[in-house]
Amino acid sequence: MQTKYSIVKEAIKSQILDGTFQPHEKISSESELMEEFGVSRHTVRLAIGDLVNQGWLYREQGAGTFCADRSKNNAQSMVEQKSIALITTYLSDYIFPSIIRGAESYLSKQGYQVSLFSTNNDHENERKFLEKILTQQFDGVIVEPTKSAVSNPNINYYLNLERENIPYLMINAYYDELEPFHIVMDDEKGGMLQTEHLIELGHTNIVGFFKTDDIQGTKRMKGYLKAHRKHAIDIQPNNIVTYNTVDKATKPAAVLKELLKEPASKRPTAIVCYNDELAIRLLDILREARLKVPEDISIVGFDNSFMADLTEVKLTTVSHPQSEMGELAAKVILDMVKKSKASKKQQNMENDLIRFEPKLVERNSTAPLSKKTK
Amino acid sequence: MQTKYSIVKEAIKSQILDGTFQPHEKISSESELMEEFGVSRHTVRLAIGDLVNQGWLYREQGAGTFCADRSKNNAQSMVEQKSIALITTYLSDYIFPSIIRGAESYLSKQGYQVSLFSTNNDHENERKFLEKILTQQFDGVIVEPTKSAVSNPNINYYLNLERENIPYLMINAYYDELEPFHIVMDDEKGGMLQTEHLIELGHTNIVGFFKTDDIQGTKRMKGYLKAHRKHAIDIQPNNIVTYNTVDKATKPAAVLKELLKEPASKRPTAIVCYNDELAIRLLDILREARLKVPEDISIVGFDNSFMADLTEVKLTTVSHPQSEMGELAAKVILDMVKKSKASKKQQNMENDLIRFEPKLVERNSTAPLSKKTK
């Protein structure tokens, strides 16, 4: 070994081995090494390059070159995996494909591979997937939580992710027991927007349908209540309808049919829906009951999904970032991955959430309260 | 990846993956690569250096640079992955989420993990994903082909999959140049069903819209033509409209608007659509033109997607197995994986395709030709 670069290489390696450089400690910069050894920068870079490839050092542009932590560094890290797990409740329904697309598209561009897991809103499935993720080596995990409003039996698995230094974040909702980084809508404000819009149009008898086994639903309901309180409008006892995953296909429709049997004077004049999917389904019920939207009854959706302007009556609804949210989640998780790779320590994010501002999207499903219904 | 050295790097890697360079074959010398890519020797060496470090190449001073033999290398890193790659054109649109769900759900139950890749119907993306799949170790690949009707530049990658004994199959369509196992609709028959249904209702002036850069579109068009021939009905020259991925958002709508300017006697009385998505879009145009469906004009979709009965006018359409197809694809690929693991030899499937029988789903968008339009 008489080449200059190998002299530099050996010298640095010695300093690592004799403990001069501790793991994650910054070594001399390239220009300092140039002077120190009296060689060109090219030679220094050659030496450092070799050591980086052999796992002795890592470099950070703008920051410096650092001693790597080779303690747990075994054969498995030889294979560059670059893969992110994406757990969602559903994957073919509603706005979820758009969210997934946003994430997949960004991660692909960054050379990452996306593995999909859909829980069908079932904790048992979620558990199985978390086990799989813990068993294999993923760089990061994006989770859309299953039944976020009820207590989650898989908390321990998430804590294990933290222990194993696998970054994760949650979108759309989050488990209250954990305090994960999460990217969500301001659902409470969204619920207020829906309701206030109707109140401003003169409606006072407004029925609200909310799915209450996820946190979005409970927050949107909170917004609905808040809007009533703010405008000092009493809520009729039957006007809050809650449902959940198991009865979502039957209960809201049945309840609405019941409500429509009331005399016209007592009948609600407007409907706040948990989401567009429900709104579209309720539109069918209204059509069957020969009620015109928005003349006879107004209806507001949530999420501004593709469904909203597919129908004859274009839905007034609340915006949801969808693919934008997916993309942001992808960006953030890669950022977390990068940081966790660098420091091998769990990071505390400065701010532990990103909240999207909801906006009302006005279309044709809402109108001022007409006199004739009175 | 837009740096010069990474361009060189990727180019060389591609040539290894597509089989241009066989193991132990000498690749171009540094000076040749300099000319070839118009870069400096330093840049070439950077690229080669990386590839050497990653085990793609090895260098011999004075002799040249050679393609490494990675075959026995990856045997050691066999970690019982149990993962299947799923390449689709789109993932958030239309019926694709359902297909993906069908596959994901089955594969998950079998303990496999699903990695998603969406090409956005772009060959370049398809190539990148195939490279990734060849680089890592997947047990099998399900492909929904990109632009299946035009000649595919990535044939070599598929041949390399065969060479490396990674089973793959195609759904929805297939590349003619290869003869892969594929699971498809009988699209030609589907096109016939659409058209014959209208002919039986008395229509003779039927315009057909077909997307012709995928094989489904060309086959459905074939069915449309066949139905006309069978019933000895001449096709008006303007009644065949073809479009493709790039102009799908504009051309069909524009052409229909033109056609509707014709006097009522010459105007088409029925429309055959490539799929439901297009049918829904054309419904909007018809609504704007104050034409009633199905009284004034009949329209038939294809795929029986969720869109078909979301609108006021429920679409008559042709069934598509969707999630069922995805699930079948999953079953078949696992079968192929099992066989290839057992025999370590490429299998010839007894029958190399599965074809779903299309069925007409009658709803409210088609009606007998009314007298008043004559």
Add this chain to the structure above:
DNA sequence: CTATAATATTAGTACGTATAAATTTTCAAG
């Protein structure tokens, strides 16, 4: 004191040149 803008530092990319060392090719001598 805090937030922000400007500056400095550090690694990354890319061009150039020159010479050394190992291997292959060529060609002439035997």
Add this chain to the structure above:
DNA sequence: CTTGAAAATTTATACGTACTAATATTATAG
């Protein structure tokens, strides 16, 4: 045809310059 020396080719080492991009530090304004 074989051998061996010379020439050509090819990778390896090493110097230089210039600019870019990311990060860290410092100075400044509020």
